[in-house]
Amino acid sequence: MTPFGIRKILKKLLGFDEGPKASSAPPRPKYSVTFVLPDGQEYQADAREGDSLVLASGRSEYPISTGCMDSSCGTCEVLVLEGQDNLTPVTSKETATKEANNIDANHRLGCQTAVLGEGVKVQIVNVLGADGDF
Numbered sequence: 001m002t003p004f005g006i007r008k009i010l011k012k013l014l015g016f017d018e019g020p021k022a023s024s025a026p027p028r029p030k031y032s033v034t035f036v037l038p039d040g041q042e043y044q045a046d047a048r049e050g051d052s053l054v055l056a057s058g059r060s061e062y063p064i065s066t067g068c069m070d071s072s073c074g075t076c077e078v079l080v081l082e083g084q085d086n087l088t089p090v091t092s093k094e095t096a097t098k099e100a101n102n103i104d105a106n107h108r109l110g111c112q113t114a115v116l117g118e119g120v121k122v123q124i125v126n127v128l129g130a131d132g133d134f
């Protein structure tokens with residue numbers, strides 16, 4: 001008997017047997033999100049269910065500009081054009097940050113808004129590194 005076999009038997013006798021390994025979680029569904037740049041150009045990026053708009057846009061050439069990533073600066077502001085029902089709801093912290101930064105109530109914070117389904121289209125207000133290029 002191998003040393004590993006002995007270890008397994010001892011674990012079972014002492015009640016440390018973990019049983020069958022838990023199966024890994026199924027992969028999250030993937031959705032295509034349309035981003036509109038300030039000059040009207042559009043591009044698509046993939047988002048796994050639960051990914052933030054910032055994360056999804058980061059998979060492209062023109063990501064949403066960010067600052068804090070914790071809903072306090074408002075840099076990641078976006079305007080939702082389509083698919084509002086397939087985004088996570090607005091939180092009280094997001095509302096407070098938008099008020100503190102004079103951001104329209106119908107805009108969202110990309111770092112706090114997660115994708116839940118297909119058909120989301122948002123306009124980016126600030127593009128990372130753009131410096132007025134748009």
Ligand code: FES
Nearest residue numbers: 067068069074111
């Ligand atoms: S990056 Fe600061 S609020 Fe989203």
